[in-house]
Amino acid sequence: MSLVVRNLQRAVPLRRARLREKVQAVRRALGVQRFDLGVVCVDNRKIQQINRIYRDKNTPTDVLSFPFYENLKAGDIPQPEFPDDYNLGDIFLGVEYIFQHCKENEDYYDILTVTATHGLCHLLGFTHSTEAEWQKMYQKEKQVLEELSRHTGTRLQPLSRDLF
Amino acid sequence: MLPLLRCVPRVLGTAVAGIRAAAPSLPLLQPASRPCARPFGLLSVRAGSVQLPGLLRPWGPCGCGCGCGGLHTEGDKAFVEFLNDEIKEEKKIQKYKSLPKMSGGWELEVNGTEAKLVQKVAGERVTVTFNINNSIPPAYDGEEGPSEGQKVEEQEPELTSTPNFVVEVVKDGSNKALVLDCHFPEDEIGQEEEDQSDIFSIKEVSFQSTGDSDWKDTNYTLSTDSLDWGLYDHLMDFLADRGVDNTFADELVELSTALEHQEYITFLEDLKGFVKSQ
Numbered sequence: 083m084s085l086v087v088r089n090l091q092r093a094v095p096l097r098r099a100r101l102r103e104k105v106q107a108v109r110r111a112l113g114v115q116r117f118d119l120g121v122v123c124v125d126n127r128k129i130q131q132i133n134r135i136y137r138d139k140n141t142p143t144d145v146l147s148f149p150f151y152e153n154l155k156a157g158d159i160p161q162p163e164f165p166d167d168y169n170l171g172d173i174f175l176g177v178e179y180i181f182q183h184c185k186e187n188e189d190y191y192d193i194l195t196v197t198a199t200h201g202l203c204h205l206l207g208f209t210h211s212t213e214a215e216w217q218k219m220y221q222k223e224k225q226v227l228e229e230l231s232r233h234t235g236t237r238l239q240p241l242s243r244d245l246f
Numbered sequence: 247m248l249p250l251l252r253c254v255p256r257v258l259g260t261a262v263a264g265i266r267a268a269a270p271s272l273p274l275l276q277p278a279s280r281p282c283a284r285p286f287g288l289l290s291v292r293a294g295s296v297q298l299p300g301l302l303r304p305w306g307p308c309g310c311g312c313g314c315g316g317l318h319t320e321g322d323k324a325f326v327e328f329l330n331d332e333i334k335e336e337k338k339i340q341k342y343k344s345l346p347k348m349s350g351g352w353e354l355e356v357n358g359t360e361a362k363l364v365q366k367v368a369g370e371r372v373t374v375t376f377n378i379n380n381s382i383p384p385a386y387d388g389e390e391g392p393s394e395g396q397k398v399e400e401q402e403p404e405l406t407s408t409p410n411f412v413v414e415v416v417k418d419g420s421n422k423a424l425v426l427d428c429h430f431p432e433d434e435i436g437q438e439e440e441d442q443s444d445i446f447s448i449k450e451v452s453f454q455s456t457g458d459s460d461w462k463d464t465n466y467t468l469s470t471d472s473l474d475w476g477l478y479d480h481l482m483d484f485l486a487d488r489g490v491d492n493t494f495a496d497e498l499v500e501l502s503t504a505l506e507h508q509e510y511i512t513f514l515e516d517l518k519g520f521v522k523s524q
Contacts, residue, residue, distance in 0.1 A: 084475055085475060089482075089492065092445070092491070092493045095486075098483055102476060172442075
């Protein structure tokens with residue numbers, strides 16, 4: 083099913099094909115490649131606006147997820163009855179924020195991959211409100227990124243590693 | 247879920263003049279003075295006459311006494327006054343006195359309403375063409391107007407020209423052009439909230455011969471409506487590598503808006519000259 087990438091910003095460079103390749107690998111690792119997914123790349127101003135509207139937080143951030151299935155149990159793969167429901171939802175990537183927070187030894191596209199993995203886990207019901215929930219999410223992200231690392235040779239760390 | 251794939255159909259065709267900054271008082275609504283009213287006898291049409299009605303017939307020297315010999319009505323006079331005010335207002339809000347420059351190595355050629363941007367990079371010639379006619383999307387009318395007694399904002403919306411543009415890439419020594427037809431999103435002005443469209447998108451892709459002035463419909467044309475998104479992303483990266491990216495699109499809108507406004511003012515001046523001509 084479709085992965086749709088949108089680039090709504092002009093603050094930082096973005097190779098769409100490269101981002102797509104990374105997100106496709108994450109979808110495969112999570113076993114959700116049959117589901118539609120939207121990845122929308124925005125600048126600080128836009129993600130701050132969305133963060134303010136939907137989370138009441140008036141600051142830019144790295145990723146915001148809008149799940150199609152809102153009450154999914156962490157880790158469950160949706161079982162849609164209709165073809166149109168093969169949809170996970172949308173991830174907004176604050177690519178300007180991510181670019182600005184990349185350290186010198188970090189690759190921008192690797193960090194985009196880590197951030198998209200975190201966002202996709204949110205679409206699959208994972209959260210990090212409590213330590214128990216965080217443990218589950220951290221383990222899932224770690225598992226996915228380790229699988230990617232086996233193919234690419236990189237060592238990617240979950241975004242949620244320092245949350246608790 | 248936010249409606250990522252949402253697309254609002256656009257009504258093409260614009261009432262450009264209708265949404266321009268309003269000119270001050272409308273002379274046409276004022277009681278017309280009639281300094282050169284003719285006697286009724288001159289305006290009458292006799293039964294069976296094959297002549298034009300008197301009002302439309304050029305009658306030797308103008309009845310108003312100016313001696314022009316042409317049609318010269320109170321309406322024309324009011325029209326010219328209206329145009330004078332409109333031209334004055336438009337010049338006042340004109341952002342650029344000369345067309346803005348594009349960043350990068352783009353060279354601009356303007357032919358009437360058509361603009362062409364050309365850049366030569368490493369064995370390739372990239373040409374971007376657009377036409378400013380019908381390039382201003384219609385203003386969005388909210389479903390509910392202001393209620394009675396509610397103060398209406400007087401400020402006119404700023405008009406932006408977002409023309410479709412065509413990118414042609416030709417390799418040196420070749421007569422084959424890769425042609426990409428690009429559009430801006432079709433949302434109406436005022437519906438930007440939660441907009442998730444790309445800043446511009448590719449609609450069609452085909453090969454054309456550089457020697458042909460007209461496109462051949464017999465050449466295969468790839469429509470991106472049903473295209474694999476992976477291929478689409480590569481095409482967008484291909485354009486970005488040739489300087490056609492989101493920043494370019496912003497600058498093109500700025501250039502197109504300036505050109506459209508310039509042409510609009512020129513049109514108004516021509517119209518005034520035409521109405522006045524004797």
